[in-house]
Amino acid sequence: MKDMGARQLNNSEKYLGLLVMVGRSKYNSFRVIKDRVWKKINNWKNQFLSPSGKEVLLKAVIQAIPTYYMSVFKHPKNLCKEIAAQMAKFWWRFKKDDHKIHWKSWAKMGTAKSGGGLGFREIESFNMALLAKQCWRVLTKPQSMAAMVLKDKYFRHFTILDSNLGHRPSVMWRSLWGSLELLKEGLVWRVGNGRQINI
Structure with missing residues (x-):
């Protein structure tokens, strides 16, 4: 194989930004999305943001990160829940080590503003819509x-x-x-x- 110029691929190889091979554990294969979300959110923790600023960052940046992957692969339910949990923690937290009460469930935060929510995407449903x-x-x-x-x-x-x-x-x-x-x-x-x- 080496004489013909071919190289062996590993499970982490990507083509056009997508995984070439997905292992038995889809959670581990797509965990990189959760890690990217966490890094973004972690960089914003020290900043004092208004609720409107947080809303813009979550909708324009965080919810856009998994979109490319979600248009091709169905994500595990537990991974979608963990990403939603990270977004909820960021929304209700004001400082880096501050823990606040979540006054509303994230599912209700995803309803339209006319219905009392803020219009955040429900990740699992959005995944199915893209597919x-x-x-x-x-x-x-x-x-x-x-x-x-x-x-x-x-x-x-x-x-x-x-x-x-x-x-x-x-x-x-x-x-x-x-x-x-x-x-x-x-x-x-x-x-x-x-x-x-x-x-």
């Missing part, structure tokens, strides 16, 4: 490279909506396939000019 959006792209843009590769491997004779999980699927396909039910819930028929409707 469903990728499935929608595969469905509506079948000529894209990603759609053709997935179709050839997993649903050659069907559409993605009628696909099966298959034998030994990749982590990415398992993640996308798991979001299909959410996509189907939001689908509606558009009549248009009616030429493709067989009555």
Whole structure:
């Protein structure tokens, strides 16, 4: 292999910022996201920020960190909960070693402002929404490279909506396939000019 110029990859190798290989423990594979969130939050602990400043930082910076990964892989539930817990601690804490009471659950903080919350994203639901959006792209843009590769491997004779999980699927396909039910819930028929409707 070395004579041909090839090199052996390890589990930590990345391509376009994403992991090439995901091990049996998805939590350990994606733990780097939690670490990045913690580093960002830890850098802000010594600063005296107003509630509005914290809101902007959480929405514009912290919630943006896992977005790229979440559009490809489904994250473990415990990892999503831990990231949400870090955000909640940062929100209710005023100083580095200050421990404050969490007067509202983070789930309620995620409701719209009109409903008494602050509109923070619920990470697990956001993850599923991003995966469903990728499935929608595969469905509506079948000529894209990603759609053709997935179709050839997993649903050659069907559409993605009628696909099966298959034998030994990749982590990415398992993640996308798991979001299909959410996509189907939001689908509606558009009549248009009616030429493709067989009555």
